[in-house]
Amino acid sequence: MLRASLALALLALCGSAAATTYTQTYSTIQPATYTVSLGFNISGTVAPDPTPCTSFNTATSTCLPQVSVPDKDSVIITYSGPVTEGNTISIMTCFSNSSSMDRAWRKANAIIGKDKQCNVEKPMVKGLPTGEGTYTWTPGPNTPQSSYSIQVLEVVAGSNPTTYAAMGRSTGFFQIIPIDSRPSWLLGVVGGMCAVGPLTLAGFFVWEKMLKKEA
Amino acid sequence: MASSGSTTHVLCTALSALRLSSLLPWLAPPLLGLPTDPPPLTNARPCTMGADDSAHGASVASKTSPGSKAIAEAHEIGLDHDVPQFTVPVDSENKSKVLKIWSFQRPHHLSFHLSWMSFMIAFFATFAAPPMLPVIRDDLDLTKQDIGGAAIASVTGAVFSRILLGAVCDSYGPRYGHGVLQLLCASATFGMAAVSNSVGFIACRMIIGFSLATFVACQFWCSVMFTAKIVGTANAVAAGWGNMGAGLTHLIMPYILSGMEHIHPNFVAWRCAYMIPGSMQVIIGLAVLIFGQDLPDGNYGALRKIGKKDKAKTHMELLAAVKNYRTWLMVLSYGYCFGVELTVDNNIAPYLYDQFNLDLHLAGVLGAVFGLTNLFARALGGLLSDVLNKRFGMRGRIWCLWGVQSLGGVCSILMFYVDHSLGATMAVVVMWSLFVPMACGASYGIAPFITRRGLGVATGLIGAGGNAGSAVTQALFFTGANMTVAEGFLWMGVMILAVTATLGLLHFPMWGGMFTRGNPDITEEEYYSRDYTAAEREKGLHRAIMAWASESRSNRGFKEQLSKLSADLTTKANVANV
Numbered sequence: 001m002l003r004a005s006l007a008l009a010l011l012a013l014c015g016s017a018a019a020t021t022y023t024q025t026y027s028t029i030q031p032a033t034y035t036v037s038l039g040f041n042i043s044g045t046v047a048p049d050p051t052p053c054t055s056f057n058t059a060t061s062t063c064l065p066q067v068s069v070p071d072k073d074s075v076i077i078t079y080s081g082p083v084t085e086g087n088t089i090s091i092m093t094c095f096s097n098s099s100s101m102d103r104a105w106r107k108a109n110a111i112i113g114k115d116k117q118c119n120v121e122k123p124m125v126k127g128l129p130t131g132e133g134t135y136t137w138t139p140g141p142n143t144p145q146s147s148y149s150i151q152v153l154e155v156v157a158g159s160n161p162t163t164y165a166a167m168g169r170s171t172g173f174f175q176i177i178p179i180d181s182r183p184s185w186l187l188g189v190v191g192g193m194c195a196v197g198p199l200t201l202a203g204f205f206v207w208e209k210m211l212k213k214e215a
Numbered sequence: 216m217a218s219s220g221s222t223t224h225v226l227c228t229a230l231s232a233l234r235l236s237s238l239l240p241w242l243a244p245p246l247l248g249l250p251t252d253p254p255p256l257t258n259a260r261p262c263t264m265g266a267d268d269s270a271h272g273a274s275v276a277s278k279t280s281p282g283s284k285a286i287a288e289a290h291e292i293g294l295d296h297d298v299p300q301f302t303v304p305v306d307s308e309n310k311s312k313v314l315k316i317w318s319f320q321r322p323h324h325l326s327f328h329l330s331w332m333s334f335m336i337a338f339f340a341t342f343a344a345p346p347m348l349p350v351i352r353d354d355l356d357l358t359k360q361d362i363g364g365a366a367i368a369s370v371t372g373a374v375f376s377r378i379l380l381g382a383v384c385d386s387y388g389p390r391y392g393h394g395v396l397q398l399l400c401a402s403a404t405f406g407m408a409a410v411s412n413s414v415g416f417i418a419c420r421m422i423i424g425f426s427l428a429t430f431v432a433c434q435f436w437c438s439v440m441f442t443a444k445i446v447g448t449a450n451a452v453a454a455g456w457g458n459m460g461a462g463l464t465h466l467i468m469p470y471i472l473s474g475m476e477h478i479h480p481n482f483v484a485w486r487c488a489y490m491i492p493g494s495m496q497v498i499i500g501l502a503v504l505i506f507g508q509d510l511p512d513g514n515y516g517a518l519r520k521i522g523k524k525d526k527a528k529t530h531m532e533l534l535a536a537v538k539n540y541r542t543w544l545m546v547l548s549y550g551y552c553f554g555v556e557l558t559v560d561n562n563i564a565p566y567l568y569d570q571f572n573l574d575l576h577l578a579g580v581l582g583a584v585f586g587l588t589n590l591f592a593r594a595l596g597g598l599l600s601d602v603l604n605k606r607f608g609m610r611g612r613i614w615c616l617w618g619v620q621s622l623g624g625v626c627s628i629l630m631f632y633v634d635h636s637l638g639a640t641m642a643v644v645v646m647w648s649l650f651v652p653m654a655c656g657a658s659y660g661i662a663p664f665i666t667r668r669g670l671g672v673a674t675g676l677i678g679a680g681g682n683a684g685s686a687v688t689q690a691l692f693f694t695g696a697n698m699t700v701a702e703g704f705l706w707m708g709v710m711i712l713a714v715t716a717t718l719g720l721l722h723f724p725m726w727g728g729m730f731t732r733g734n735p736d737i738t739e740e741e742y743y744s745r746d747y748t749a750a751e752r753e754k755g756l757h758r759a760i761m762a763w764a765s766e767s768r769s770n771r772g773f774k775e776q777l778s779k780l781s782a783d784l785t786t787k788a789n790v791a792n793v
Binding site for chain 2: 102103104105121141142144145146179181182183186187189191193194195196197198200201204212
């Protein structure tokens with residue numbers, strides 16, 4: 001009885017997490033009707049129309065605009081396309097191919113809703129108006145170090161599952177410089193804690209030896 | 216108390232497996248603290264660590280032996296080292312005759328609890344990374360190969376450390392085995408918080424994985440603290456509860472991470488979360504050293520001082536284990552039950568997170584299901600092995616292992632076919648999580664009977680085989696970019712079925728195998744004596760295993776024992792008539 005109850009609870013938990021079935025593919029919204037251009041606010045300097053870099057040099061990373069999270073740099077996204085009443089615009093980051101390679105959790109998928117290369121399930125912003133618009137994205141502290149482009153999708157109003165009417169993608173990429181995830185205070189704590197185990201062991205042996213001498 | 220190799224202690228696992236069938240309901244008498252009845256088949260004491268353990272060249276302290284001077288002196292000054300007092304019923308070796316899981320009685324039950332807790336914390340620390348992997352892989356920019364390599368590293372280190380720790384326990388005691396391992400590996404656990412790339416991640420996971428060798432110390436310690444009739448229970452419960460650490464870490468680490476994320480960004484929070492398992496390792500390591508006791512009579516050092524403990528000699532034991540092909544068959548088989556368990560522990564939470572777009576907490580909770588069934592499933596496997604042994608002998612044990620392990624393989628294959636449905640996947644995971652630990656428990660219903668002289672080495676090799684199997688499986692199916700995780704489960708299941716089929720080659724001359732009958736004219740004494748050279752047999756060294764051989768006769772199964780008994784009685788009657 002207990003086992004059956006646990007099984008039912010488990011299945012209920014699974015049911016609550018059941019994923020929606022997506023079937024719409026990118027080919028249904030080709031060719032792209034939205035144009036997306038990027039500007040960058042880097043160290044306080046706005047570069048509204050930097051030379052787009054379409055090739056990413058993994059060794060030097062010199063080709064791409066470097067957007068620094070600690071310096072609170074931002075990406076200015078400008079999109080332009082047809083106006084459709086009721087529909088909304090979602091903007092999301094897309095990992096570059098080099099940042100997706102050998103990483104199945106960032107794998108591209110022809111089905112829009114299952115595409116993990118572009119974070120379709122987790123857009124940076126939703127509900128923007130169709131037509132023309134601008135959005136400034138300041139990458140948060142949890143943004144991984146990778147190179148990205150930007151994708152825009154027009155969401156059909158009231159659709160369930162979510163369906164898309166149009167798309168656009170920026171040319172070129174930019175690179176995120178992440179936060180320092182190893183601040184000096186953490187390194188100090190780690191150094192101290194790493195010594196605790198061996199010192200405790202050494203201290204125990206010394207104590208045991210002293211006890212034996214006394215005995 | 217004379218010396219005992221790891222052979223003696225792990226043999227108690229098997230002996231208790233023999234006993235369990237005569238103690239139905241098997242758990243009640245020892246757990247309720249009731250005295251256990253002597254075994255019906257023989258009056259021999261099977262699990263002696265004293266005079267009978269001459270396989271290790273040990274000697275019992277007597278009035279004329281060198282160690283007795285210290286004992287006599289101790290008596291003179293009023294210290295009665297020779298007669299310790301216990302609050303539980305003990306046998307002639309001062310091993311507890313009961314297992315009270317709610318008791319922290321010293322030294323037996325306190326050692327039991329320290330032992331399984333240490334093993335559990337080792338598992339907790341080793342598998343702390345997988346439930347946080349979605350965050351770690353973004354911070355360290357890991358690839359699938361890096362993650363697979365780290366998973367391999369986490370189980371590979373223990374292959375060698377498990378073999379080594381048998382010798383450490385023999386020479387220095389299980390207390391030092393646990394304590395040293397936990398306190399040193401804690402440095403790597405804390406060090407994980409400072410890694411900046413895949414190399415550091417892999418190195419730390421490898422060193423933390425060394426702590427999985429506490430399995431050997433855990434089994435060793437239970438074997439020296441509990442008498443033969445219940446040592447299998449104690450070992451199975453301790454091993455199962457220890458393995459549960461993998462499930463607990465999947466359950467708890469996401470919540471620790473969440474708590475840290477309230478204060479720090481994700482990429483700092485996971486590093487801070489690693490302080491928890493590291494601290495647990497320091498605490499348990501120190502607790503084991505301070506509160507634990509190696510043997511019922513005292514610690515190794517004190518006992519050596521008064522001549523009650525000698526060092527074990529292990530080269531002949533090693534040979535006895537290594538030259539027996541059954542050891543290697545079981546190494547292979549255990550690699551595909553315990554090895555599978557380790558592999559799934561490394562992959563299940565990230566798989567659920569990526570495949571079904573779950574959040575970290577839910578993926579951790581669901582992934583924890585696989586490890587948490589160790590609470591009862593491993594002991595259940597041992598029990599099933601004992602039940603089948605009672606009726607069908609060793610053939611029943613082998614068929615039991617083949618059956619549950621094959622079902623584990625089927626579940627692994629099914630994981631591929633249900634990868635579209637979370638509910639179906641979890642239904643398969645629940646069944647899978649029963650069969651895999653059951654196979655582990657059933658494995659140790661067979662392992663102790665392979666060789667008596669090389670018992671400790673054999674069981675240590677088999678344990679290490681589990682880790683080796685996991686390393687191979689991880690490398691073959693879960694590291695390359697060309698195979699999805701679901702496909703990996705499919706091919707792992709095929710491999711489980713193929714390897715499990717090799718159990719058909721396992722044959723004991725006196726008991727038979729899956730497809731072969733045993734020869735009733737070959738005695739257990741003959742089989743176990745083969746591990747001794749002719750010269751050693753002439754000296755009578757092989758007599759150390761006679762009691763054990765007699766006890767192991769229950770592996771002939773009920774029908775055969777009955778027919779042999781009938782034949783013996785008939786012979787005696789004929790002789791009497793003549």
